[in-house]
């Protein structure tokens with residue numbers, strides 16, 4: 001059975017109008033990562049963190065999936081084998097494009113978490129730290145987002161998929177954040193073919209067997225068509 005494992009990053013949602021992090025003018029040039037994407041930042045000023053993610057939740061809701069999200073959903077539907085999608089993105093554009101199985105290793109804007117008891121529920125559009133947890137009643141609500149210094153979700157499962165892939169593809173990620181940035185090394189070591197689809201060279205471009213350079217809405221549909229027409233050896 002031919003298994004394709006795909007990792008996506010902010011670049012695949014860029015043409016849907018959602019910002020990337022490290023491009024010129026990116027999110028980390030507008031906000032201090034330490035203040036809005038770390039547990040220490042949340043402890044210092046939960047309201048600031050909720051404001052940051054409330055704005056991103058509203059942006060994601062107003063955005064539409066693009067042709068790259070749709071192409072991956074088609075690959076999942078039509079590929080004669082297994083397709084596993086791991087995303088670093090916290091938006092739900094893959095799901096809204098029809099993708100059935102998505103592993104959100106950095107969490108999701110649609111999720112809320114209780115910092116006290118760990119309960120998880122669907123996030124309202126606007127969240128506040130003082131919102132009582134529906135389980136324990138504590139005013140300890142946080143976004144269900146994995147911050148710097150925290151472990152991503154499903155790492156064991158993801159690693160098992162990566163080392164059993166026949167083809168590993170990274171789409172729209174700068175390859176600057178671990179452990180996601182390490183997946184291509186593990187795929188290579190396990191003998192997978194590796195391909196990068198990105199607007200420009202990334203930190204990891206030299207690690208891939210093949211590269212398709214350009215906007216995701218142009219290179220991803222063409223890559224999917226090639227796979228569905230001719231199989232893995234693209």
Ligand code: NAD
Nearest residue numbers: 028033034037106146147148149150151152176177178179
């Ligand atoms: P890391 O060392 O994995 O990544 C740090 C990267 O983030 C650096 O390579 C740099 O590119 C960038 N970075 C760090 N500080 C920055 C700053 N002040 N401004 C701009 N860019 C900055 O990060 P870590 O602390 O070891 O955390 C790793 C864990 O956190 C991983 O599990 C990762 O999946 C998770 N994570 C989650 C988010 C999120 O916003 N959801 C962001 C990054 C990392």
Ligand code: APR
Nearest residue numbers: 009010011014020021022088172173174177198199215216
């Ligand atoms: N098409 C394809 N790739 C694009 C496009 C596009 N239209 N626009 C930008 N890119 C590429 C950039 O060249 C860059 O390599 O997408 C990548 C975006 O990189 P980052 O902004 O670093 O985003 P990402 O790799 O997802 O960041 C990883 O860091 O801050 C954390 O949690 C955050 O999940 C994020 C993680």
